[in-house]
Amino acid sequence: MGLSVVILAAGQGKRMKSDLPKVLQPLAGKALVRHVIDAARKLAPSSIHVVVGHGGEAVTEALKDSGVAFALQAEQKGTGHAVMQAMPAVPADDRVLVLYGDVPLVDPATLRTLVEAAGERTLSILSVRLPDPTGYGRVLRDNAGTVYRIVEQKDATRKELAVNEVNTGLLCAPAAALGAWLQALRNDNAQGEYYLTDVVAAAVKDGFRVEAVAAPTIPEVLGINDKAQLAEVEAHYRRQRAAELFAAGVTIIDPARLDVRGTVEVGRDVTLEPNVMLEGTVRLGNRVRVGIGCVLRNVSIGDDTEIHPYSVLVDARVGAQCAVGPYARLRPGTVLADEAHVGNSVELKNTVLGHGSKANHLTYLGDATVGSGVNVGAGTITCNYDGVNKWQTVIEDGAFIGSGSMLVAPVTVGRDATIGAGTTLTRPAPRGALTLERAKQQTRERWSRPTTAGPEEKAEREARAGLPRPD
Ligand code: UD1
Ligand code: CA
Numbered sequence: 480m481g482l483s484v485v486i487l488a489a490g491q492g493k494r495m496k497s498d499l500p501k502v503l504q505p506l507a508g509k510a511l512v513r514h515v516i517d518a519a520r521k522l523a524p525s526s527i528h529v530v531v532g533h534g535g536e537a538v539t540e541a542l543k544d545s546g547v548a549f550a551l552q553a554e555q556k557g558t559g560h561a562v563m564q565a566m567p568a569v570p571a572d573d574r575v576l577v578l579y580g581d582v583p584l585v586d587p588a589t590l591r592t593l594v595e596a597a598g599e600r601t602l603s604i605l606s607v608r609l610p611d612p613t614g615y616g617r618v619l620r621d622n623a624g625t626v627y628r629i630v631e632q633k634d635a636t637r638k639e640l641a642v643n644e645v646n647t648g649l650l651c652a653p654a655a656a657l658g659a660w661l662q663a664l665r666n667d668n669a670q671g672e673y674y675l676t677d678v679v680a681a682a683v684k685d686g687f688r689v690e691a692v693a694a695p696t697i698p699e700v701l702g703i704n705d706k707a708q709l710a711e712v713e714a715h716y717r718r719q720r721a722a723e724l725f726a727a728g729v730t731i732i733d734p735a736r737l738d739v740r741g742t743v744e745v746g747r748d749v750t751l752e753p754n755v756m757l758e759g760t761v762r763l764g765n766r767v768r769v770g771i772g773c774v775l776r777n778v779s780i781g782d783d784t785e786i787h788p789y790s791v792l793v794d795a796r797v798g799a800q801c802a803v804g805p806y807a808r809l810r811p812g813t814v815l816a817d818e819a820h821v822g823n824s825v826e827l828k829n830t831v832l833g834h835g836s837k838a839n840h841l842t843y844l845g846d847a848t849v850g851s852g853v854n855v856g857a858g859t860i861t862c863n864y865d866g867v868n869k870w871q872t873v874i875e876d877g878a879f880i881g882s883g884s885m886l887v888a889p890v891t892v893g894r895d896a897t898i899g900a901g902t903t904l905t906r907p908a909p910r911g912a913l914t915l916e917r918a919k920q921q922t923r924e925r926w927s928r929p930t931t932a933g934p935e936e937k938a939e940r941e942a943r944a945g946l947p948r949p950d
Contacts, residue, residue: 512581
């Protein structure tokens with residue numbers, strides 16, 4: 480039997496009070512429904528169908544590159560009606576796994592159990608016991624413990640409401656049978672909806688077995704209806720990612736203040752200080768330390784490197800034994816060779832900084848190739864942009880760039896050259912030599928500080944300076 484997945488995502492999500500459809504609300508930077516799709520993918524289904532309705536165009540647009548199929552539920556007539564919209568596209572001999580677009584943390588391993596529990600004559604549902612089952616459908620069992628029905632909160636008797644085994648909404652069933660049960664659904668209930676949950680009673684009537692699989696944890700079946708629940712579920716997500724890194728031996732000073740939004744590969748004895756954000760693909764070598772408040776997106780960092788506080792690194796490669804920050808910004812295309820140092824308030828973009836080279840203070844290096852053993856003085860700026868074009872700067876091995884230099888690209892600094900502080904470099908600086916560009920210093924002995932100007936003198940000087948006259 481093949482597997483088709485149907486993800487319900489047509490609901491409005493009124494309680495979000497947002498113009499963004501509920502299933503597109505971001506959790507850890509990724510739309511809720513994307514989390515569900517990614518979990519479903521792990522089961523290698525033959526197809527994934529997303530049922531859209533409210534904000535359907537936005538959802539379809541947001542998922543157009545995801546390889547899922549769409550079914551439109553023009554009017555929200557209930558969960559059963561929603562699944563029905565996808566059934567024509569599902570092969571009759573498949574198993575159908577129904578997921579919710581607003582239940583994002585569902586564990587693929589749990590889904591696998593649910594799918595395996597379903598069979599030719601078996602419907603499987605995912606249930607969970609909740610201390611407070613209010614609002615959920617209750618799983619009803621007979622004296623022998625056999626599931627025979629799910630009753631919704633609004634349709635339940637007082638005795639049924641006392642049941643704390645609830646329906647998570649996720650289920651799996653053979654397609655042909657499910658299709659038939661859905662066709663036969665009626666909406667004569669408290670909400671006037673076609674309930675997916677009514678297929679349980681229909682299955683029992685047809686002599687099917689109903690297997691209730693217990694969800695191993697509560698967070699993975701939590702649905703999201705409002706912003707508070709969104710934050711709550713994100714906190715679970717955060718803890719899960721931290722737990723994975725703990726298991727890999729990472730020291731995390733405060734797991735509640737670590738955000739992992741991608742794939743992280745770690746060496747041994749990595750330390751993450753509070754408020755670190757790791758996004759995309761991040762590789763951290765042995766003994767790497769990432770300081771408080773750092774953001775790393777698609778970054779690889781070599782052994783024994785320390786990223787000091789409040790640095791932002793995006794699409795960058797950092798070698799071993801480097802030091803970065805505090806307050807450094809490594810923008811896309813930055814490559815630091817081993818033992819390079821990038822200090823405070825230094826920005827690099829599309830720049831290679833060679834072995835052991837240093838740019839320690841208040842510097843911008845853009846579109847630059849810097850050799851090894853180079854010292855870039857404080858306040859050095861590569862003037863790489865003329866307003867239209869981006870130009871390259873090349874600084875060869877062993878060069879020394881004096882503080883406050885403007886390197887007007889395209890320009891080159893030869894091997895072991897020295898640039899005097901404050902130079903505006905517009906032509907090549909030859910190797911080995913001192914190149915400087917500097918106005919002559921002067922001192923005026925016969926000079927006194929200004930005195931307070933009277934109104935007339937003020938007006939006159941301002942007029943001479945071209946300032947508009949006050950009226
Ligand atoms: C549903 C279940 C309930 C279960 C609960 C778990 C039914 C009848 N009830 O109730 O037993 O305990 O989920 O959270 O299934 N949706 C559509 N189209 C619709 C209606 C809903 O796509 O016409 C989608 C929603 O966007 C949502 C999901 O289906 O993703 C569940 O809908 P919701 O209205 O939240 O169901 P509940 O009434 O909470
Ligand atoms: Ca719900």
